[in-house]
Amino acid sequence: MLDFVQLEADLDQEERMIRDTAREFVDEHVRPDIGDHFEEGTFPTELIPKMGELGFYAPNLEGYGSPNVSETAYGLLMQELEACDSGLRSMASVQGALVMYPIHAYGSEEQKEEWLPKLGQGEAVGCFGLTEPEHGSNPSGMETYATEDGDGYVLNGSKTWITNSPIADVAVVWARDRSADEEPVRGFLVETDRDGVTTNKITEKLSLRASITGEIGLNDVSVPEENVLPGVSGMKGPLSCLTQARYGIAWGAVGAARDAFEEARQYAQDREQFGGPIGRFQLQQGKLAEMATQITLAQLLAYRLAELKERGDMQPQHVSMAKRNNVRMARDQSRVAREMLGGNGITTDYSPMRHMANMETVYTYEGTHDIHTLVLGEELTGIPAYQ
Numbered sequence: 581m582l583d584f585v586q587l588e589a590d591l592d593q594e595e596r597m598i599r600d601t602a603r604e605f606v607d608e609h610v611r612p613d614i615g616d617h618f619e620e621g622t623f624p625t626e627l628i629p630k631m632g633e634l635g636f637y638a639p640n641l642e643g644y645g646s647p648n649v650s651e652t653a654y655g656l657l658m659q660e661l662e663a664c665d666s667g668l669r670s671m672a673s674v675q676g677a678l679v680m681y682p683i684h685a686y687g688s689e690e691q692k693e694e695w696l697p698k699l700g701q702g703e704a705v706g707c708f709g710l711t712e713p714e715h716g717s718n719p720s721g722m723e724t725y726a727t728e729d730g731d732g733y734v735l736n737g738s739k740t741w742i743t744n745s746p747i748a749d750v751a752v753v754w755a756r757d758r759s760a761d762e763e764p765v766r767g768f769l770v771e772t773d774r775d776g777v778t779t780n781k782i783t784e785k786l787s788l789r790a791s792i793t794g795e796i797g798l799n800d801v802s803v804p805e806e807n808v809l810p811g812v813s814g815m816k817g818p819l820s821c822l823t824q825a826r827y828g829i830a831w832g833a834v835g836a837a838r839d840a841f842e843e844a845r846q847y848a849q850d851r852e853q854f855g856g857p858i859g860r861f862q863l864q865q866g867k868l869a870e871m872a873t874q875i876t877l878a879q880l881l882a883y884r885l886a887e888l889k890e891r892g893d894m895q896p897q898h899v900s901m902a903k904r905n906n907v908r909m910a911r912d913q914s915r916v917a918r919e920m921l922g923g924n925g926i927t928t929d930y931s932p933m934r935h936m937a938n939m940e941t942v943y944t945y946e947g948t949h950d951i952h953t954l955v956l957g958e959e960l961t962g963i964p965a966y967q
């Protein structure tokens with residue numbers, strides 16, 4: 581497995597154990613069927629509790645059943661899951677960073693006790709409803725709103741492109757609170773079996789096919805006051821969750837690229853043309869050399885991000901740079917790997933084209949490549965260029 585500058589040597593025992601557990605899990609339970617899931621547009625939902633049992637959902641949180649592992653261990657976990665498929669890593673990212681994290685950071689004691697153990701064990705599935713049909717890159721324009729009604733709120737609006745919404749038990753829905761001055765954005769825990777909630781599946785995807793994506797319709801949905809996340813108000817709520825998830829993506833994308841690289845490296849040794857393996861041609865070696873270099877650079881950025889996060893110095897702009905760079909790298913390099921596999925490379929028998937297709941989603945969600953460019957532009961010049 582590619583580890584060109586011996587990063588493995590610095591891992592502690594727990595980090596190795598978590599990485600190996602994830603690697604063995606995907607090899608045994610997911611890899612054999614992942615091509616079929618991708619073709620059929622399905623997710624292996626029967627593995628959701630098993631992933632919980634193995635500690636794949638937010639193990640970097642502390643308490644309520646979460647072991648508080650190092651940020652490097654968490655990153656390695658995301659890397660191994662995405663080395664199998666971005667759909668698998670998306671499952672863990674949404675459940676951990678986008679659902680458990682906001683409950684952990686902003687929830688009441690009752691909300692934490694009710695949801696965190698269940699979500700951590702994969703006994704319940706969560707989803708994160710921020711994006712709307714008319715508001716993607718600019719979520720602060722959201723139109724979903726909550727109005728106070730007796731002891732609770734009534735929610736109206738629609739969310740789209742929501743990972744796992746059709747199979748979720750609970751949605752973290754971000755909505756404007758119309759009862760408060762300036763209508764701040766607040767987080768609501770919405771059980772999906774409440775009257776007025778619909779979660780239609782989006783089926784026409786050509787990317788991230790081994791992941792369930794849907795909408796959330798909210799039509800006069802009543803939720804009690806105790807379902808509001810009390811600890812946060814404003815866009816800081818959803819944006820801070822996205823920072824957590826993007827951290828995992830920066831690591832995960834390296835896994836996808838590494839897997840595509842390994843497939844290409846093997847193929848270059850096995851496939852013979854003109855009387856010998858294609859790996860003896862300088863053109864093919866040049867591709868492998870460039871891929872290995874780009875993967876290694878992205879890996880180094882991910883490891884540095886883990887150090888910053890561990891000591892509390894990681895800023896959103898650091899995450900923007902890593903998400904932006906590492907996903908672009910994985911998108912580019914999985915295409916090169918695909919190309920090295922010739923005609924076989926366009927099938928689901930090999931991983932590179934699946935990773936390449938997945939990367940179109942990963943490049944787009946959690947802040948598009950363009951939006952992260954603007955975040956960096958603002959950081960470097962002090963001038964925001966969003967509008």
Ligand code: FAD
Nearest residue numbers: 708709710711716717741742743941944945946948950966
């Ligand atoms: P738009 O914002 O309409 O962007 C269209 C294009 O315009 C993009 O290229 C963009 O970069 C560009 N653009 C926009 N603004 C600017 C600007 N100021 N300057 C320059 N260029 C600009 N959302 C959730 O809330 N929860 C989820 O679980 C979730 N899962 C997803 C799963 C999948 C498979 C996909 C595809 C998306 C998911 N999303 C989710 C939504 C995702 O975050 C949005 O698609 C993303 O934020 C982009 O929004 P948009 O699709 O509306 O594109």
